[in-house]
Amino acid sequence: MSTTAPRPAVVTDFSLDTGLSRTRKPLQRRMSAMAGMYADQRAAERLAEEDVLVYEFFDMGVPQSSGEVAYGTSITYPGKVGDEYFMTKGHFHSVLDTAEIYYCLRGRGLMMMENPEGDVQWQEFTPGQGVYVPGRYAHRSINTSPDEPLITFFAFPGHAGHDYGTIESKGFRKIVVERDGAPAVVDNPKWAR
Numbered sequence: 001m002s003t004t005a006p007r008p009a010v011v012t013d014f015s016l017d018t019g020l021s022r023t024r025k026p027l028q029r030r031m032s033a034m035a036g037m038y039a040d041q042r043a044a045e046r047l048a049e050e051d052v053l054v055y056e057f058f059d060m061g062v063p064q065s066s067g068e069v070a071y072g073t074s075i076t077y078p079g080k081v082g083d084e085y086f087m088t089k090g091h092f093h094s095v096l097d098t099a100e101i102y103y104c105l106r107g108r109g110l111m112m113m114e115n116p117e118g119d120v121q122w123q124e125f126t127p128g129q130g131v132y133v134p135g136r137y138a139h140r141s142i143n144t145s146p147d148e149p150l151i152t153f154f155a156f157p158g159h160a161g162h163d164y165g166t167i168e169s170k171g172f173r174k175i176v177v178e179r180d181g182a183p184a185v186v187d188n189p190k191w192a193r
């Protein structure tokens with residue numbers, strides 16, 4: 001992929017208000033594609049019937065090689081499944097030891113992280129705040145605002161890849177739910193060892 005031929009710089013636009021682009025189309029994930037990931041299965045199935053949009057994000061088509069940087073915005077919409085906040089599926093990177101940086105542009109939420117050894121961490125997202133997800137940590141964005149989208153800008157090594165298998169079958173160890181009107185991190189009742 002390495003070449004000495006001139007390469008054009010790429011210019012993109014992402015709205016600070018919506019996270020969307022005027023020139024590119026995002027990928028969308030609806031409840032029907034992830035209903036099984038929420039603790040309250042029946043509430044998830046009801047929302048899946050309406051096929052509610054949970055989040056969108058950009059794949060800018062950057063070559064999947066180690067010298068490249070994959071990037072884009074990710075927009076997680078406000079909402080709850082039962083008392084569990086809307087979230088992304090979450091994933092490990094296929095090349096496990098690759099990191100990712102997220103910078104919060106709008107909204108409020110959490111980045112949930114855990115490594116295969118079971119270390120769990122979470123960090124708050126608030127506009128202007130960046131979260132560096134270390135290599136080996138699965139990561140999931142969670143929107144804890146009642147009414148605003150959570151918009152982040154992310155960047156990770158082009159060759160990192162996505163590994164959903166472990167998260168789809170086991171889930172994260174912790175989930176984020178509303179308790180007495182505020183977000184609380186609790187054990188995932190569905191987490192399987």
Ligand SMILES: O=P(O)(O)OC[C@H]1OC(O)[C@H](O)[C@@H](O)[C@@H]1O
Binds near residue numbers: 057073090091154
């Ligand atoms: O891949 P998901 O867990 O569904 O999340 C959706 C997307 O969110 C991000 O912001 C990541 O950087 C993307 O690489 C990811 O694909």
Ligand SMILES: [Fe+2]
Binds near residue numbers: 091
């Ligand atoms: Fe990632």
